[in-house]
Amino acid sequence: MLSLAEENYLKSIYHLSDAGEKAVLTNELAEALNTKAASVTDMVKKLSTKEFISYEKYYGVKITNKGKSVALAVIRKHRLWETFLVQTLGFKWDEVHEVAEQLEHIKSTLLIEKIDEFLGYPQVDPHGDPIPNAQGKIKKLEKTALKNLATGSESTIVAVKDSDSNLLKYLEKIGAKPGKKLTVISKEEYDGSLQVAIESQHYFISKEVSENILVTL
Amino acid sequence: MLSLAEENYLKSIYHLSDAGEKAVLTNELAEALNTKAASVTDMVKKLSTKEFISYEKYYGVKITNKGKSVALAVIRKHRLWETFLVQTLGFKWDEVHEVAEQLEHIKSTLLIEKIDEFLGYPQVDPHGDPIPNAQGKIKKLEKTALKNLATGSESTIVAVKDSDSNLLKYLEKIGAKPGKKLTVISKEEYDGSLQVAIESQHYFISKEVSENILVTL
DNA sequence: CTACAAATTTAGACTCACCTAAAAAAATGT
DNA sequence: ACATTTTTTTAGGTGAGTCTAAATTTGTAG
Structure with missing residues (x-):
């Protein structure tokens, strides 16, 4: 059974390596985990002998498949809990991380698994990040800011970037919640604002706001 | 901030002392916490200097008010989570403890607090144990086995003692769930069985079952 | 190519919570 | 009352995860 510290290391390594693409350096890891490089070296040796990562002195670590599956299980739990906290208990999505x-x-x-079922098997968490399934498979979706959409395009709201509570309240009011469909009606070139339709209601959205709404096609 | 181990010690001390009534001995604690007496002595010294308990060598420990409030907060969380697991996620109540x-x-x-609110501020957990409020006050209720009730008495089901899954299924079927009202219609002296009404339906209940249903008047 | 800077590792030490074995205190039986 | 048993404490040690300081390796600039 893995310790809390080991799980956190693997999660950080997974994230910092872009899902295992690239190697992760000692100092990056120390920074991410709020610890010192010397401590990282120790832990990294341990994880390496347990074959969750491969470690080459002075060159950083790479996560193995074994390590990935641990990391993904933790990430799955994290994202399901976040979804639960927001959807079921009414947390604001900037309050849930800790x-x-x-x-x-x-x-x-x-x-x-019960939480997953209770939530109706959600695909993304409240930040719009995809939730790995029980087997660790992630369905990755192309996210883009609303402002990048062309006139006429249809999309689904996936998340909101900023956590300003005024913004959240405004979006709440116009029904701009993750999962909702959205169509771009028109765009104003001179100030970057745009007009959108959410459930056949039309709204004007400023450039600033449109940069903070993430959508998927 | 208290460590996990410290919280567990305080919780055990609280329980073993009958809510702080009597002193708790080193060996009792070692047994309850699955550890060795020598380890208990160490921890008990630490908790004592932090004033969560008072400790006199060879005579055991007594929990202080400060210690009680920690213990009750942990117990509150434990019981609310158990209630959540059973009521919301459909765990059986013998699966929740771990x-x-x-x-x-x-x-x-x-x-x-959000969980408490979500559950509708329950008074007891699925085992029938009272849930302390946020201030650590416990409303203790007189529990007794159904078999002890006199003919004609009305009561509310509070919990089921046994965790036999056949029993649970049977009780499920006749609607004998915590919170339900129950009236004793008649008692058979020769075999200890009794007839009860649950929501104006009448049922025969054997002596064995009546020993496992806890009620409050 | 060499000297310095930056990153990393090693060495040694600390705290926490636990352990075993031995010593000490308290409880018990006759 | 005293010897034996039981309980508890002390002494010394372990592993996990962290730290600082020093040593080493790698990267970089002239």
């Missing part, structure tokens, strides 16, 4: 960091380490496959 | 042992250590007052 708690989810704790909940992601609860050991019980039954629990997380 | 997971709740982990969840009770999640640090977030907001989270536990």
Whole structure:
């Protein structure tokens, strides 16, 4: 059974390596985990002998498939808990991270499968990040800012980048929640604002706001 | 901030001392916490200097008010999580303990208050144990086995003692769930069986079953 | 190519929570 | 009352995960 620290290292390595694409350096990891390089070296040796990563002195670490599957399980739990906190308990999505960091380490496959079921098998968390399935498969979706869309294009809201609570309230009011469909009616060249339709209601959206809404086609 | 181990010690001390009534001995604690007496002595010294308990060599420990409030906060979380697991996620109440042992250590007052609200401020957990409020006050209720009731008395089901899944299924079928009202219609002296009404339906209940249903007047 | 800077590793130490074995105190039986 | 048993404490040690300071390796600029 992996310790809390080991799980956190693997999660960070997974993220910093872009899902295992590139190697991760000691200092990057130390920074991400709020610890010192010397501590990272120690832990990295341990994870290496356990074959969750491969480690070459002075060249950084690469995550193995074994390591990836641990990382993805933790990420799955993190994102499901975040979704639960927001959808079920009414947390604002900028309040959930810290708690989810704790909940992601609860050991019980039954629990997380029940939460998944209870939430109706969501595909993305409240930040719009995809939730790995029980086998660790991620369905990755192309996210782009609303402002990049062409006139006439249809898309689905996936997340909001900023966590300003005025913005959140405004979006709440116009029904711009993750999952909602959205069509770009027109764009104003001179100020970057645009007109959109959400459930056949039309709204004007400023350039600033349109940069903070993430959508998928 | 208290460590996981410290919280577990305080919780055990609280329980073993009958809510702080009597002193707890080193060996009792070692047994309850699955550890060795020598380890208990160490920890008990630490908790004592932090004033969560008072400790007198060879005479055991007594929990202080400060210690009680920590213990009650942990117990509150444990019981709310158990209630959540059973009521919301459909766990059987004999499957929840291990997971709740982990969840009770999640640090977030907001989270536990939201869970409490979501559950509708339950008074007892699925085992019929009372849930302390946010201030640590426990409303204790007189529990007794159904078999002890006199003919004609009305009561509310509070919990089921046994965790036999056939029993649980049977009780499910006749609607004998915690919270349900129940009236004793008649008692048979020769075999201890009794007839009860649950929501104006009448059922025969054997002596064995009546020993496993806990009620409150 | 060499000297310096930056990144990384090693060495040694700390805290936490646990352990075993031995010593000490308290409880018990006759 | 005293010897034996039981309980508890002390002493010393372990592993996990962290730290600082020093040593080493790698990268870079002239």
